[in-house]
Amino acid sequence: MPVVPVTPRVRNPPLRWRLSVEKLTAPQLGRVRRAMSGTQRLSDDRGYQRFAGIHGLPLPVYCQHSTDEGFAQLFLPWHRAYLYFFERALRDVVPSVAHPWWDWTRPSPQNKGIPAAYADQDDADGNPNPLFQAQIGDEAMRQARRAGIGLPNVTRRQPGLPGTRLPRKEQVDALIDERDFWTFSNKIEDLHGRVHVYVGGQAGHMTEIALAAYDPIFWAHHTMIDRIWRLWELKNGHPSFTSAFLGTALPPFPMTVAQTLSVEALGYDYAGGAATTPAGGG
Numbered sequence: 001m002p003v004v005p006v007t008p009r010v011r012n013p014p015l016r017w018r019l020s021v022e023k024l025t026a027p028q029l030g031r032v033r034r035a036m037s038g039t040q041r042l043s044d045d046r047g048y049q050r051f052a053g054i055h056g057l058p059l060p061v062y063c064q065h066s067t068d069e070g071f072a073q074l075f076l077p078w079h080r081a082y083l084y085f086f087e088r089a090l091r092d093v094v095p096s097v098a099h100p101w102w103d104w105t106r107p108s109p110q111n112k113g114i115p116a117a118y119a120d121q122d123d124a125d126g127n128p129n130p131l132f133q134a135q136i137g138d139e140a141m142r143q144a145r146r147a148g149i150g151l152p153n154v155t156r157r158q159p160g161l162p163g164t165r166l167p168r169k170e171q172v173d174a175l176i177d178e179r180d181f182w183t184f185s186n187k188i189e190d191l192h193g194r195v196h197v198y199v200g201g202q203a204g205h206m207t208e209i210a211l212a213a214y215d216p217i218f219w220a221h222h223t224m225i226d227r228i229w230r231l232w233e234l235k236n237g238h239p240s241f242t243s244a245f246l247g248t249a250l251p252p253f254p255m256t257v258a259q260t261l262s263v264e265a266l267g268y269d270y271a272g273g274a275a276t277t278p279a280g281g282g
Contacts, residue, residue, distance in 0.1 A: 013267030018227070020272065021100035021115045021220055022108070026124070029117055031094045036216060037130040038093030039086075046089040049137045054082065054252060055213035057140040057147075062252055065209065066189055073182070074250065075189045076229050077260040079222050081253040084266050086219065098268060101227050102220035104195055105169040112160035114199070118217045131216045136205075144211060151205055155215040158201025166198050167191050176232050181239040184232055192225050227270045230263055 019028065040048040055063045063082075064074035083099055090097050100117075107113030118131045133155045136144075141153045171191065178184040200207030205215045212218050238261060246258040263269050 013265075015264065016098040016268045017271045018098045018223060018268055019100055021102050021117050022106075023271075024100055024117065030123075031097045032100055032117075033123060033130055035090040035094040035097040039089055040130055040134060042089075042093075046092050048134060049140075051082075051086045051089060052134070052213040052218075053137065053140055055218075056208075056210035057143045058137070059143060061210070063209070063213075064250075066193075073185065073245070074248065074257070076185055076225075077257045078250050080226050080229070080260040080266075081250045081255045083219070083222060083226055084255075084260075084268075085253055087268075099223040100220055101223040101270070102217065103224060104166045104198075104221070105172055107166050113166055114157065114159055114217065115220070118220065134214050134216055136211060136214045140211070140214075147210065149208055149210060151203070151208060151211060155205045155211075156203070157199050157206065157215065157217070158204040159199050161198075161201045164198040164201065165194070167194060172228055175228065176235055178232075179236055181236075188225060188228060192221070195221055230270055 021029075024032065036048070039046065039051070042048070044050075055061075062078075064078035066075070087097075087099050090099075102115055102118075104113065108115050108119075110116065111119035118129075120129050121132050123129050136153045136155065138153075144151065175184060175187055175191065178187065196206045196209075196212060199215070199217060199221070200212070205211045206218065206221075241257070246256065246261075248257045250256065250260070260266070
């Protein structure tokens with residue numbers, strides 16, 4: 001089988017540690033909030049509107065999800081690239097920041113499981129919390145209305161409606177025990193969708209794929225998905241992929257599937273989810 005190398009964008013990048021949002025210190029959470037607030041104020045290609053819009057509206061839609069023919073094979077690598085490039089934009093604002101992950105298998109007893117960092121409307125200083133909600137741009141809203149989506153132009157959540165439930169730890173453990181990558185990928189996409197529906201409910205943005213990425217909690221949720229993939233890799237190793245799959249591009253990002261397979265080459269890892277856990281965690 002031809003070898004498609006994993007080529008990092010930066011040779012031997014310094015390692016950043018992605019931490020659980022529940023374990024962020026006050027200064028660490030402050031950096032996340034400053035970075036998110038900074039990107040929300042930018043109007044160029046590093047801005048929040050551009051990155052949130054990549055996932056759905058405004059068109060074109062780039063995200064890789066399940067289709068009528070079956071689950072998309074690019075779900076995990078595409079979203080890893082998505083997180084990576086948005087994290088780079090966040091670091092243009094606050095150089096030391098990294099995506100936090102929301103462990104929804106251990107939900108907060110308050111706020112119907114939503115972490116306080118994302119549920120509080122204001123921060124400790126009384127300023128609007130940029131992790132609570134975000135504005136949606138005019139063009140995305142025009143296209144959403146033409147598509148029959150009646151949500152407002154500021155994100156909202158409706159968590160914990162009857163019939164919805166966050167995944168449990170034993171479900172994630174069973175996923176990580178799954179040896180076949182494609183089965184793992186299909187099952188984790190299904191689990192990820194349940195979290196979207198739990199958070200968004202019937203009238204929240206996380207339920208609507210076209211607008212889901214505008215909700216700031218989207219990023220913590222997908223970082224958790226990426227973390228589970230990392231845990232799966234640590235237990236099961238890298239499967240043998242065809243050169244065609246490894247060479248598949250992940251538009252709009254200048255990256256192939258092969259370039260997503262090493263988190264170290266991308267310059268990050270997960271505290272508590274790697275072979276050794278760092279002290280301090282940045």
